[in-house]
Amino acid sequence: MSNDNNEVLVDVQGVDRVFRRGSEEIHVLQKLDLQVRRGEFLALMGPSGSGKSTLLNLIGGLDRPSSGTVAIGGERIDGLNDRQLAAWRARHVGLVFQFYNLLPVLNAQRNVELPLLLTSLSAAQRRDHAVAALEIVGLKDRNSSFPTQLSGGEQQRVGIARAIVTDPTILLCDEPTGDLDQKSGDEILSLLQALNREQGKTIIMVTHDPHASARASRTVYLNKGRLLAEKPE
Amino acid sequence: MKFAGLVWSNLKRRKLRTALTVLSVLVAFLLFGFLGAIKQALVGGVEMADATRLIVRHRVSIVQLLPVAYEARITRIPGVVSISPQTWFNGIYQDPKNFFASMPVAPASFFDMYPELALPAAQMQAWQATRTGAVVGRALSDRFGWKIGDRVPLVSPIWPKAGASETWDFEVVGIFDATKKGFDTSAFYFRQDYFDEARQNGKGTIGWYTVRIDNPANSAAVAKAINLEFENSPAETKAESEGAFAQGFVQQFGDIAVIVTAILAAVFFTILLVAGNTMAQSVRERTSELGVLKAIGFSNEHVLSIVIAESLLIAALGGVLGLGFALLIVAAAAPALATYLPGFFLPAKNLVAGAGLIVVLGLVAGILPALTAMRLRIAEALRRSA
Amino acid sequence: MSNWFSQAASVTAFSLRTIGQRRGSVLTTAVGVAGVAVVFVGVLSIAAGFRGTMQSSGAPDVAIVLRTSANGELSSVLSREETQLIAEAPGVARAGGVAQSSAELFVIINLPDKKTGSDANVPLRGVGPAAFLVRDRLQIVAGRRFEPGRNEIMVGAGAARTSAGLEVGRKIKLGNNEWDVVGIFTAAGGSAESELWTDAAVLQTSYQRGSSFQSATVRLASPESYQAFRDALTANPQLKVQVQRQSEFYESQSGALSGFIEIAGFFIAAMMALGALFGALNTMYTAVATRVREIATLRALGFGAGPVIVSVLTESMLVAIVGGTLGAGAAYVAFDGFTASTLNWQSFSQVAFAFRVTPALLVQAIALSAFIGFLGGLFPALRAAKIPIAAALRET
Ligand SMILES: Nc1ncnc2c1ncn2[C@@H]1O[C@H](COP(=O)(O)OP(=O)(O)OP(=O)(O)O)[C@@H](O)[C@H]1O
């Protein structure tokens, strides 16, 4: 891969996403185009129900567009089948959720190790990687805590550690601070910002919070199925 | 294998539920083992049968007697190696409830005929020296605490003793063991010559003959030759292999195997539902977690195998424990039951079948929930969690 | 108090309303309990059927006389003189000056089983002329009675059903003799239906029994005459006999087998009930778990712990009773009247009988189901009552 900062990493073109609810068709995304460059930290805003999560899912290979193309790092993923998509996600995507979505039965370190189970790493290597990731998010000493024993902010840090442990091509965060108080939210945002600046991670973050979007390098707005560069009035 | 930790953690999530499910599977396999042992006791005679032995009895029914003179005539038939007579004595010891099988036999030919039974040589000599001597099986001697030298009075409703008293007095001169697992040692044997001399009526008759033949392949031919020998005589015979004889007996009890199988089917159907329901619940609860696993790159097949593995693990835990308990209980109960249900044990083939059943149960109970988990659409599973 | 009941009723109504969402696991509980009921009723209807057959074989005003040492008809011997003394004893019913006493022979013959084709022990009974008076419930349903002095047999309906070759008009060969099957009879479901009957005198000849018999079956003047009859026989020094009421005799002949089936049946049903109980517990614990917030809310609004317990118990018992009733009903349809035959060890011969699903069995099965439901609901109910309200309200 090149280090060219202008390289387009995420290339979404003419994407439609139609949901069917009974006989009714809901056109959530319409002829949508989006390009994100490598190393960008993009904030995605828009009213509730505007399709932010839907778009993020398409970019993350969790869903397929009804029409149009999605290419990540030059690779078309809209035509991949379930199995290929799963393998692709394991390699290229790190996901951070609003409600953390940690497995309650596993401790922090095991949660972080989860994506590594899909690689050929040995148990010892998996542990080392997980410990390193937890160190990056500042939870070095909470390895053996279970999710219920952690605060919301701490759980989200574990979630981020899990997302970066495989060193993914792109980090997708859906309202990562949506469930946190101001202070914890700020800490998470600083962490994401650091990942973006220091490690050059490409990040797309959905958020409702102007404080959060202010940390991003660029903000786009989703409204009525279309993307705007300016906040609509 | 690296998913083992994940599978195990999931089972630990709801310990009570996992425990209850494991217990219900345990009960099913306990019953499986137990009924298997009962069936073994009832039909085991068929498997125990020696293919080189025939049973020759009266054609009309085994209650009808045969002349002792047949012994010499049967011995002369080609293919016959040796012969040993027995008669149903129906001895009653103190109370009819103390039932056990008792038969007069010819000592030497009897133990030659049944190498599955072993009597120490010295005891055999003592028996041959004692006309009123009797030998008893290990299970029987344990049941009544009989030792060598004990006197055992028996009354037979069929065969009253001639003379002042109708009671037969025997002296225990030997205790025999089985050399083959499951072989009956609950019987009481005494001497044919003493029996014939001392009985009031029926002298010169015996109940049935056991015949050893030279080659199991000739079994049908020799049986036919024996029946032909006595055709149109007042006492026609029916000769058949020991296995067929035992089988005929078993069939008389009605379709034991069918009944046992039907019960087991009902039991397993029920347990299958219980286990399947648990797995379904567990998958339902975990919708969002499974969605997360898929989101971070677990494939459909991964998710499917994780759920199936959980189900298999529950089945294996319950099944192995259940079979283990069945083994222990059967082994503990066998001595007490030896005289009612000789051959009450859990054969290795049932354990193998049990292992197979564990796998089937685990797969079938897990398959529907596993498919549900596999078909979860990620985006939807994640939405449901929010 | 009435407030308590209305609370309990409304909480129960809430919980029953959520059954629809949990129908999968509720259904499995019901089916699991139904399975227990089916096995329970099925196995015990075998024992009940067998016992019932043996019981309807005996009448209180009929007595059977055997030799003292005998433990059944097969091992008994009576001489002609003895049977005559028995017929003349006080207490014997008389019709037109003839004593209602039948001196009988009882032998075992082998006939191929219809289903398996292998030999089965079938009892062949030689009876005296008074036999039809003594066993007055006997009815010819096809053909006719045998004629005394001829090689003719009539066949019990049960035997005709299970053994091959016993149709009217057929011949069967026993030893060197051929016998004509001339009739088929029923005996009010008693064990005589498993037997073949012929003239005792003919059977004596073909079995070289001389003039001896094995038993005498006697109709008494009244059930109360039994004591006098029995005393007279046992006091007679010329006789070495035991006397039993026919009903007691058949009871004793069937005890071992039906006892064995009953013990096995109870054991199996108990184990299965345990399995189903674990399933029910699972379902109810889950039911409580999914309603934690709702229960906590109700408690916060001031509902007591009692109504919560009642609601969980009610649901669990309701589901179990419905399942148990359906299972018992299914077992009734499947097993009642199902005919089978087995070897009764005590008479060493086949007894044909029909499975009987008695009302008592149905009631027991449903009671067992209710008990499973009660236990299956009790512990989850107690847990529900102990839910810490504040914590549960916060739970998502
Ligand atoms: N699987 C689906 N089936 C039907 N409709 C769906 C589905 N997924 C999303 N939608 C609809 O699409 C629209 C956009 O949903 P989406 O979750 O993308 O919104 P969002 O912008 O993320 O909103 P929020 O800010 O509330 O998270 C909504 O109207 C939603 O109801």
Ligand SMILES: [Mg+2]
């Ligand atoms: Mg959203």
